[in-house]
Amino acid sequence: MSIFTDPKLGLIPAAFHKKLEEQNRAKSCYDWAGYAAPGVLDSVEFEYFALRNQSSVFDISPMHKYRLTGPDTTAMLNRLVTREVRKIAAGRVGYAIWCDEEGMVIDDGTLFHLGDNDWRLCCQEPMLTWLLDAAWGFDVAVRDETHSVAGLSLQGPTSYAVLEAAGLDVSALKTFDLVQIEPDLMISRTGFTGDLGYELWCDWDKAEDLWDRIWKGGLHQGLRAIGYEAVNIARIEAGFLTAGVDFQPVHATERLHRGQTPFELGLSRLVDFEKGHFNGRRALLSKRDAPRSLLMRFDVEGFKPSEGSLIYNQRKKVVGHITSGIWSPTAKRNIALAHVRMPDARRSSSLMAEIYTLQEGKWDTRMARLTPVTKAFFAPPRARVTPPART
Amino acid sequence: MNHFDAIVVGGGVNGLIAGTLLGRRGKNVCIVEKSDSFGGMASYSVDGGPTLAHSFYNLSPRALSDIGLDLQHPVLAGKPTSTVSLAEDGRHIVFSDEGVCWSDGTAHPDSKAWSDLTQQLITYGGLLRQLAEAPPPGGHKAVLSRGGMAEVLRLAKLGIGLKKLGKSDMRRFLQVVLSNVYDIVLDDLSDGPVAGMLAADAIWGAAAGPRSPGTVFNLIYRMGHGGTITQPAGGMSALTDLMVEAALKTGCVLMPGTEVSRVLVDKDAVSGVITTDGQTLNAPLVLSNLAPKPTSRMTGPSVFDIETMRRIRNIRARGTTAKVNLKLKDNMPLPGLPEGLANSRLIYAPSAEYVEAAFNPAKYRQKSKAPVIEAFKMQTADGSGWLSTIMQYAPSDLEGGWTEAAKDQLAQITVDTLGRALPGLKDHIAGRQVITPDQIESATGAPGGHWHHAEMSLDQLLTLRPANGMCRYSMGPKGLYLCGAGTHPGGDVMGLAGRNAALAALEEQP
Amino acid sequence: MKNLTTENRYDVIVAGAGHNGLTAAAYLSRAGMRVLVVEKNDWIGGAAVSRSLHEGWTYSNCSYVCSLLRREIARDLELPKYGLQVIPYEGGASFTRDGDYFAYYSDHNALKREMARHSARDADAYRRYSQSIMRQCRFIRPFLLRDAPDPASLRPRDLGEMAYLVKKAHGLGSRELGETLKFWTMSIGDFLDEHFENDLIKAHLAGSGIIGTGLGVYSPGTAYVLLHHYMGDIDGGIGAWGFARGGMGAISNAIAASFKDHGGTIHTGAGVERILSKDGRVEGVALEDGKVFHAPVVASNMDIKRTILHHVDTADLPDDFTKAVRNFKIRGSSAKLNIALDRFPNFPAAPEHTSFLRGDLHVSQSLFELEKAYDDWKLGRWSEKPYIDMLIPSQIDPTMAPTGAHMMTVFVQYAPYDLDVDGVRSADNWDDQQRKAMSETVLDQMAVACPDIRERVVHMEVRSPLEIEREVGLTEGNIFQGELTFDQLFFNRPVPGWSQYSLPIKGLYLCGSSAHPGGGVMGAPGANAASAILRNETRHGRMKGYAA
Secondary structure (H helix, E strand, O other): OOHHHOOOOOOEEOOOHHHHHHHOOOOOOEEEOOEEEOOOOOOHHHHHHHHHHOEEEEEOOOOEEEEEEOOOHHHHHHHHEOOOHHHOOOOEEEEEEEEOOOOOEEEEEEEEEEEOOEEEEEEOOOOHHHHHHHHOOOOOEEEEOOOOEEEEEEEOOOHHHHHHHOOOOOOOOOOOEEEEEEOOEEEEOOOOOOOOEEEEEEEHHHHHHHHHHHHHHOOOOOEEEOOHHHHHHHHHHHOOOOEOOOEOOHHHOOOHHHOOOOOOOOOHHHOOHHHOOOOOHHHHHHHOOOOOEEEEEEEEOOOOOOOOOEEEOOOOOEEEEEEEEEEEOOOOEEEEEEEEEOOHHHHHHHOEEEEEEEEOOEEEEEEEEEEEEOOOOOOOHHHOOOOOOOO | OOEOOEEEEOOEHHHHHHHHHHHHOOOOEEEEOOOOOOEHHHHOOOOOOOOOOOOEOOOOHHHHHHOOOOOOOHHHHOEEEOEEEOOOOOOOEEEEOOEEEEOOOOEOOOHHHHHHHHHHHHHHHHHHHHHHOOOOOOOOOOOOOHHHHHHHHHHHHHHHHHHHOOHHHHHHHHHHOOOOHHHHHHHHOOOOHHHHHHHHHOOOOOOOOOOOOOHHHHHHHHOOOOOOEEEOOOOHHHHHHHHHHHHHHOOOEEEOOOOEEEEEEEOOEEEEEEEOOOOEEEOOOEEEOOOHHHHHHHHOHHHOOHHHHHHHHHOOOOOOEEEEEEEEOOOOOOOOOOHHHOOOEEEEOOOHHHHHHHHHHHHOOOOOOOOEEEEEEEEOOOOOEEEEEEEEOOOOOOOOOOOHHHHHHHHHHHHHHHHHHOOOHHHHEEEEEEEOHHHHHHHHOOHHHOOOOOOOOHHHOHHHOOOOOOOOOEOOOEOEEEOOOOOOOOOOOOOHHHHHHHHHHHHHOO | OOOOOHHHEOOEEEEOOEHHHHHHHHHHHHOOOOEEEEOOOOOOEOOOOEEEEEOOEEEEOOOOOEOOOOHHHHHHOOHHHHOOOEEEOOOEEEEOOOOOEEEEOOOHHHHHHHHHHHOHHHHHHHHHHHHHHHHHHHHHHHHOOOOOOOOOOOOHHHHHHHHHHHHHHHHOOHHHHHHHHHHHHOOHHHHHHHHOOOHHHHHHHHHHHOOOOOOOOOOOOHHHHHHHHHOOEEOOEEOOOEEEOOOOHHHHHHHHHHHHHOOOEEEOOOOEEEEEEEOOEEEEEEEOOOOEEEOOEEEEOOOHHHHHHHHOOHHHOOHHHHHHHHOOOOOOOEEEEEEEEOOOOOOOOOOOOOOHHHOEEEOOOOHHHHHHHHHHHHOOOOOOOOEEEEEOHHHOOOOOOOOOOEEEEEEEEOOOOOEEEOOEEEHHHOOHHHHHHHHHHHHHHHHOOOOOHHHHEEEEEEEOHHHHHHHHOOHHHOOOOOOOOHHHOHHHOOOOOOOOOEOOOEOEEEOOOOOOOOOOOOOHHHHHHHHHHHHHHHHHOOOOHHHO
16 A cells, blocks of 8 residues: 555646646746646746737636626625725726734735626635635625636737737727626636736636647747746736735735735725725725835845845844845846835935845855835836737 | 614613613713513513523613612612522421521531532632622723723733732632633532532523533632522512612613614614614614624624624624413422522532533524423512523424424423422412523524623633624724623623723723 | 763763653763663653554554754664655545544645635635734744743843744734734634635644644643644644654654664663652652662653652752642543554545645544533543544554555544543543454544445554553653743743753753653654753763763
């Protein structure tokens, strides 16, 4: 008897796994919520440029997906998230965050308003019990669709053309629109790259058919399957946050003070104090004007990626750390997201990052000047044009 | 006129005291009660039978004086009652200030041990009373705020009180208060009706047995006001009538027979209530005498944080006590009981072990076949004689539900059990009433028909009562307060929860 | 006084060679003290012992798994150098009576999927559950190697420790402090009911809340008992449990080797008859074999009841202290089966190639079943359906059984010390017939998981609380040297006012699990007692060390 072949252990395939397996030349995978997800299929550079220059597909099925239906869904969601969900019309998608009672962010995600009293919440962290708790006392049914709905992210300048070639007309779709284009296929103009792109949603067991159809459509559009590493570069360029990296989801913290408020994450635009009570509102009212730190974007001196570096102020005291840092191949800048403690975050002109380097077996450090940046590092206008360009 | 300064939802003892206190501080108060009479659980009765509560032992003089009641009032003076622990062999045991003796007058060997222990618990009870007479510690953010300073002073006073006990007693207190009554009692007493009586007094109204850690706290709590048991002259309804009178005297508007269907909230502050008969009453302050869960039902969950609602749902309130009223054929003395003890509080708890065994079935949603009983012989207003009994354990969530058959069984068990010590009792009984926890719940709104609206276990006391983060009586939107037994320091016809809540409300809305 | 030669003169005598006694001794000898450990048995280890009662097999007779042993101690005493190796084990399972099981995998993805097989909701809720347990572990762990302050004292040391406690509590924030207070005072049953819906999952997780205690799953305070079993770690993996290679005796043996290597002496085969004292000051010990040893300091590894009520003259002690000791609750509630198996038993419910059989296996179906098991115990009977914690360490540790054969350890909860037979409750009722009857009950339970268990048995050792008391010396066979209830923990352990290892006779210390922070193969009471001894006694110059 050998226990080392216990079939119950380890990672399980996500919806497009078989298709990705065929192209997974690097044979790399990482654990995305228990699914085997590719970090890189071939080489990061080529995958990244497919995304920014032509088009790319990325399996987002491991995302947690929850369906919320019933007459009280809007009221329940409005108590859950910090923004006014009544402003998200049917057929639209909204980015939202939700907090615990202390105003600490639990997670961020996208709310798909599918129809009357019919919503889907898509997020990184498992959220079933929290949603059931949030729905208690409301006439709302919560269903976990994580393993029944597949998601494929099609991103890049030719993504519209790919869909067109696959026989899917999304010319009217504006950013954050969604459409049930076929009985078994929903398309939303959303993504995690800041570029032109779509997310395609279908039943889990129809995923491979969808793949084949899109793949065929992409034949002349330079479509490439990509792994997370390429996506990660794109999302940092766009300034998007990753749970567990750029903020600590408070339900996943043992040290509760490590949680962060929306204000500390620069997301105050998503907090609507006027809409009525929502979870954490009373705590946030008192924390609104007293952030302990700020999530900032920096242009980093030099070329060395700065992830994991400590940040020093003028008096050489550690005042923060870099959560995500890469060389941006498109913006041609060394960019970073970072947490900086108050009050140094307000005097951010004199901050330095201490970057560790490993060159040919020798570890070293270098100090790099940080320049605050307020806008996204890369935000191409093509992402917002409707109807989109084909190239 | 539908505008008030404050509305109290529910006219139980705590609601009446909260309303009256606010009235005396110049507030224009309306007390809304869904049933036709006030007094809630204290004076609830069926068809003129004995009331649910049949004595008081923990009524707070401080709460009474705060609502202007004369402590010397004949109703309150009532008659202090001795306790008798019934024994099957007919050698009942009588407890008094002098100690313990058998009904024939001979001293009981455990007399000194009992007196010492009781005295010790009463001393501790006095310390805990200081905590009961104010909101529990914690919950105030800033120590330097007025409330924060007051709290520090109060804790300092408690600390001094502890210090005054002396080192060894202070240490003993910190051990005993966390202990279980079974061990503490049997450390000093042999197991029998004396130990049984103490064990029983530690578990009334609780979903706990004497071996459950924390039950000593219940016993100490019960002795917070000296432990004297009083039957008010004219019964419990005379007591609640007195409170109604006090409320009216301060100008409170009383609305019996009116049920609140909704508490109105606007911009995170309460603005009034709507009643089931369609009236809207406006006020910036609403105090709910109900437990947290039914209160949240009146506002809807959306005005509370998700964690708050989760904590409210997790509050344990399994009522375990039924009221069995036995109507007596005549006013003859009870069989097997000496004349002088006829009006005593009778306890059937032959041993601490018996009390624990009685609890076992309740854990599994069964009723005790050999229950613990407290009984008073009394006369109701119409002159008829009753044996008013509290029987435990009769869980609210009885498997199979409280059918008529189950209720009959319960009455039979009660009669049979008492009959073991009072042989021939069944021949004296002309009729019986059974009031089960589920019935108490539907009549009074108390979750699970629980005496204290929420179990008085260590994890639901003080700062954790009614739930973590809610100990300062306010809950959710501005102006909404809880003032019932579910809050610190709990129920027991004590009145401090209502008083403390009113004072907390006044602190924020003077 | 006679025989005042250096041969029988020591700085410290430790009474009892349990793992805590040895730990205290090893620390003291490393500090340069001349230390003697005396042990009544012919072997050392107390309840952390490996014995071979059937040729070819090694039993961990009492304690059987390891997690609580503090990393600091293993490092300070260089235990790996003296042969200690602790290997974590993966997973565990609870079997149902209808042929299914719930498997607990250490692979969190596998665990989540397995939980979801029983309840999707519970699979999600487990995250919040384990987060809150981990938060409690984080809070409590720093206190294990510190003294419990006396709240009635104004000495700077007590005030300092109290301030540390307040600071740690304050650091939690008011909301989390509330959750902590609640956790510490609630029952494991209520805690699990707040998180989960599935009976089997709840039953599986509840076991750690009752192991070794005279409490039921719904007794307040059992959530803390669960924490007591979770606050350990293996190499930083908090809550992980493992096997000591060679059985639990390997721990005691390594500590003993470390001790001896630093000049320590162990005298076996004769227990302490009396702890000698004069004018309220300890002078040494007289052994059962008539030998007398002298020392200004005696540290007792025996539980507080045995130490005070059997081995010192209580006439010299304050009455309230003796009374408190007499009232100390130390109740036998568990039994143990150690079994030599001819080969691996068959677990029909377990899928082929499964890894979870290498962990702790159970057959309790629900919290009610566990609570009823407690009710039986209250009446002086062993549980009709006891909670069993069974493991087959020979799958991981090749030294425990001949190749192909296996060794199984079965912990049984509840079994009373004072067994009721025909209405008479007495420990003397534990005769061969009763032990056999109990083992049949346990085998019936085990058969739920492995129906062929009876055919696999080559040799079986059955230990009731009475055997545990007689052989190990634990009063009533209580594995923690005293109940882990609020009134006997922290500054209340063992009795109020005496929570810092010293006892009312000067120079007499407690170094076993009766002292803070309590039971389990942790070593903390021993290490803490050693530092209390060094702190209190060296400054008076009573202990000379090797210099003398």
